[in-house]
Structure formats: C-alpha cells, structure tokens
Amino acid sequence: MDSHRDVRMDAGELLAFAAAMFKAAGLGDADAGVMADSLVGADLRGTHSHGLIRLPFLVARLRDGGANRQARIKVVREAPGTALLDGDRALGAITATRAMEMAVAKARTQGIGFVAATNSDFIGACAHYAMQALPHDMIGVAWTNGFPGMAPWGGRRNTIGNNPIAFAAPSGSHGPVVLDMALSVAAGGRIRLAAKRKEHIPKGWVLGPDGEPTDDPADLAAGGALLPLGYKGYGLAVFGEILCGVLTGSNILGEVPAWFTDTDRAIGNGHMHMAIDIARFIEVAQFKRRVDLLFEMLKATPRVPGVEDILLPGERAWRTHQAQLVEGIPVPRAVADDLLTLADRLGVPAPMALS
C-alpha cells in the first residue's frame, strides 16, 4: 500500500459491501453475490487488478446499458457432456459462474463437462471459475476471448485478444495448483500499473501506436499493442478465439468492443468452462498424493542463484489468500475513494473502515 491512509478490510465485510453496491445498481440478490464474490475472490488471491478496483466500471456497464441488469441466461444447445449458454448480456462473472456450475454437474455424471457461453461480457480473473471445480475434487479449466489488445505474431497492431486461460487442480497438503495466464508477454493490468507509476517497461512487452517497440507503458492505452508470448502465445490466443469466440457464435477479434470504455455497448464475447472428474480416472486420495509429490520433486530442483524457491503455479496466490483471510484485504486509498463516491451515488452505506 502506497499511503498511510490505505485501509485493510475484512473480506466478508467487503463482500457484503460489494454485493450491496451491485444490488443498488439493479442486480438481483443472487447475481449481486456472485459478482461480489468474483471481485473479492480476485483481491483475496492478490490479483488486485481484477478485484474491487473494477467494480465502478462494471456498475457503469449496468448503468449505461452495455450489460443487462435483468439478464436471463438460457441454455441454447445441450448434449450430455456439453452445453451452450446465451448470457443475455449479463455481467460476465454471472454467466461464467453458471457455466462452470453446469460443467461440474455434467462432469459428475459424464466424467467431463464442457459448457461454453455466448452473448456475454468481460469475466475478470479466469482462475475464479477454474477453481469452482476444486471443492468437487475436479480439475477446472476456464478460457475467454476479449478485447483485441494484442498484436498477432509478426503484426504491429492490436488485432487479437490476449485471451486468458486458467487451470486449477487440487493437491493434498499444499494449496491448489492454479495457473491463470494471459497470452501476452505481460498482462495489460501490469502495463497500466506501470503507466500510472510513470515507470519504464522492458522493450518487448508493448508496441506503440506507431507499431514500434516502446518502453513507455502509456503507449498501450494510446493505441499500442501488447506483444504475444512468442508465436506459441499467439497460437494459443488463436485457439482462444476459436473455442470461445467461433465455436460459441460470439464476437471475435476486432468485433469485440472495449468493456472498460464502451460501457453502453454489448461486448458479445464468449468463454468456455470445463470440469474433469478425477475419480473417473484415479482414486482422489492417490491423485492428491501424487500432486504433493509433484510439488516436492519440482522444489528439489537446483535453483538459479537468487531464486529462493521453485514455485508451483498459484502457490504465491494461495499464500496471499490464506494470509488475507486473516489479515484482511489491502484497499489502496484511491480505490477506496472511488468506491465511497459510488456508494454515495447509489445510496449504499459504506463500511466505517473504508472512510
């Protein structure tokens, strides 16, 4: 936290506050809870770029009509192991949570469930949905396409999404293994943070609006492009477009508007959710023991000087999650102020601690 005026708040209190804000913005009780959970969940794992900082943008989407307050999600097509949902322009976390629940239910009877969604919106941190599989002793996957902020391999303009993908699997005595990655070299949130702090970034992360490599992070918002994680990251992003966009009949590439500025426009992107029931392959206890062994074998690797620990994906986020459940979530003063302003406008009582 940058300032002594930053606050640290209890996760439960933030959840209730965020839910009250979404209700005041027009969502029903259940949907408001799902939205609050998706944002506070990201904060709890330390992914603050996808946490409460985004609440005002999402409320703006509801206010300006880009997202639908009274959305009714429908099953458009269904097979025993798959489904296609129409999100009816609900905020993305609502449709994504529903899709993942359905994937888990299908996996319970079919071994695997794959549920995709169209007519949707920005879904935030993909890890949140992949992790819905964990309490069911399942492996979860979530993938979305989105605003084309990235250049394709060999290109110098942003024409494809950096289409984040997340995987989650349970362990025994360690935290869950959770990978949540955009397919650009660096995530957009990381660049925007550097811009806010007026730092330089390594060349190779971003192209400027002129299509040339730049070390100024402000060039991204000025019309630049994220660079893909090599041709492999680009290739995966293409399959993100195919599985989330084309397969679902959703917008792809430049058809997807910017959720953070075009608050009055439907995003129309798509996403996919998959659950795999571990018990259909191996005893769950054995699976978890072997994941523990995977941790131990990898951590035993000799390290590059200066590296203190070989980390498994999601290990740091899990530690942050466990700590913040006890110690509370840090809320930067600027974020708290934005939330207080919005609460005032919506007539929602703000927690004392935030003021």
Add this chain to the structure above:
Amino acid sequence: MDSHRDVRMDAGELLAFAAAMFKAAGLGDADAGVMADSLVGADLRGTHSHGLIRLPFLVARLRDGGANRQARIKVVREAPGTALLDGDRALGAITATRAMEMAVAKARTQGIGFVAATNSDFIGACAHYAMQALPHDMIGVAWTNGFPGMAPWGGRRNTIGNNPIAFAAPSGSHGPVVLDMALSVAAGGRIRLAAKRKEHIPKGWVLGPDGEPTDDPADLAAGGALLPLGYKGYGLAVFGEILCGVLTGSNILGEVPAWFTDTDRAIGNGHMHMAIDIARFIEVAQFKRRVDLLFEMLKATPRVPGVEDILLPGERAWRTHQAQLVEGIPVPRAVADDLLTLADRLGVPAPMALS
C-alpha cells in the same frame, strides 16, 4: 536437402515401406499401419524431426523390450464422456490413435470426449492425433508428458518435460488451424539439429550441465536443460504433468526415462486426447465460415517490416503437406542409409528409390 544424393519419395511408398518395417519388427498389420502413418504424417507436414528419422529408435524399443510388440490396450475406467486406457506398453502412437478414436466416438454422442492413457510410450507429434478430429468436424486436442528435459522456472536442472500440446480445428477454404507446441522456448529437435550442424544457439534456449546459460547446443545432450517459455510455459508444463501424468496414474517428471536411449525400459508416461463436436454448439458451415474470417482478419493486420504474411498456426505445415503429397517427401541421405541398414537387418525389401 543437403546432398545431391538425398532422395524424394512418394508418401504412399514410404508408408508401405515403414509399415513393412514395423511388421518385420513384430507388430500386427493394423498397428504397423498406425505407426507408419504417424511417422509419415509428421514428415508430410514438414516436421521431419518427428518423422521417419525416428523409425530406427522405435524399432529398437520393440527389439529391446522397452515397448511391447503384442500389446493389448485395455479400457481401465470409463464414464459416458471419458475413459482411461492402459496402453500395455504399446508404442505410443498406437495407444494415442486408439484414444483419439475413442474420444471422437464419445464426442459424437456426448458432445465431448476425453480419453487419457497410462502405461504408454513416446507418442511423437501431437498434431497427428489432434487432427484425427478434423474429418469428423470436431476440434481435437492432444497433450502428453515425457522425458524431463526442461528446467522449471527458476531452476537450473532438467526436472520437467516440455510436455507438448496440440490443438486442431477445421476451416472452410483455408487449411485446418493446427497448433503443436512444446512448452520450452525452443523444441529439443531444433537444438539437436543445431548441434549436428555445429551452429550456435541464442542464450536463453538452453542451460548447460553446469546450470549456466549456453550458446552451445551440444550442452543439451551433455546433461543440460531446455529453458521453459517463461513462467507461463512452465505453468502449462506443470498442467501437462497433472493431466497426462498424475490424472492417469502414470510416471511424472524424473520418473519418466528417456525413450531415445533407454530402449529396454518402459516409459510409463501418459497422454490425453479430447474431441469436441462442433455441431453441438453451432452449425458446422457457420463455424468454418467464421474460421475463414479469423484468417482474413488476422492477415489484414499491418506487419512488422520484413514479415511477408501473418500466419495462422499450422498454415505453413498445411502448405508443406499439400505440396509433398504431389512432389514427394524429401529423405536426407543419412536417414535413407539408416533405414536401408535396418531394412536389410529386418529382411524387408527397400524401395528402389531409397537406394
């Protein structure tokens, strides 16, 4: 081709020759055909590192007992959408082909099929299996774990596989979109080729046996390590171990022997295969039109100077495939000589063109 003595051979003739070699090495007719198809298929797409050059190694695995000539693949567990196969130590392409066929059959009735295999062997180019979904208007995925030739992120020894993954999807008027990628910065085959040619490689591809960055590709075979494609490539490799190794009850990480040297040892790795039936989500014709649009939109991206074309994954391989079906497959003299020596030993008549 390096030498005027290199030959170019008809794909069908090579298929028949390779199948005859596998039959002479003890495989039944069907399995021999599957093996030949997997190798010649890789050559046809220009992935010569995974083509006929590997036939002598695979025959050595059958000869030395690491792989089982008379394997009987069994279904160990099954749910409507999933199955676990025991490969009975068959050469990996046999089990992988069977698993993919089963995934396609399940997808036809369930919308999705996910079939994993254990007690298996090296499967070669993953694209080959993902592409089995294409004639059925399905999207295919194949992923395998393997010999731990790569360092984890922050590590300086090879303790994890570079666990290649492949995706395939059909288009309308373009070739299929096919991504086949190892999760290291550079593929092992690329490094071995550079070593053979006594070239230098960029630092950042490989660590030497001392754990230090090196530009000498020979350091890899001397006990070095491939470097992962950043922490994201490493993270995906971890999920390759989880989905292919842990979930299937197979060997993981350092438990997996080197298929190319330990020809008398079972590999015991695992792999997974998935098929998604497009028609359960969207009309197939519309899907293909939209994939064509994806090609066109991406190709319209302004390019970095010197880049002639924005390529889709698998586009170059598809052109090579189409050309080589007509013009034949180039067989380097050294590979031809190895095949002739083996044919002589196995008593298989060699095609005239190869001599």
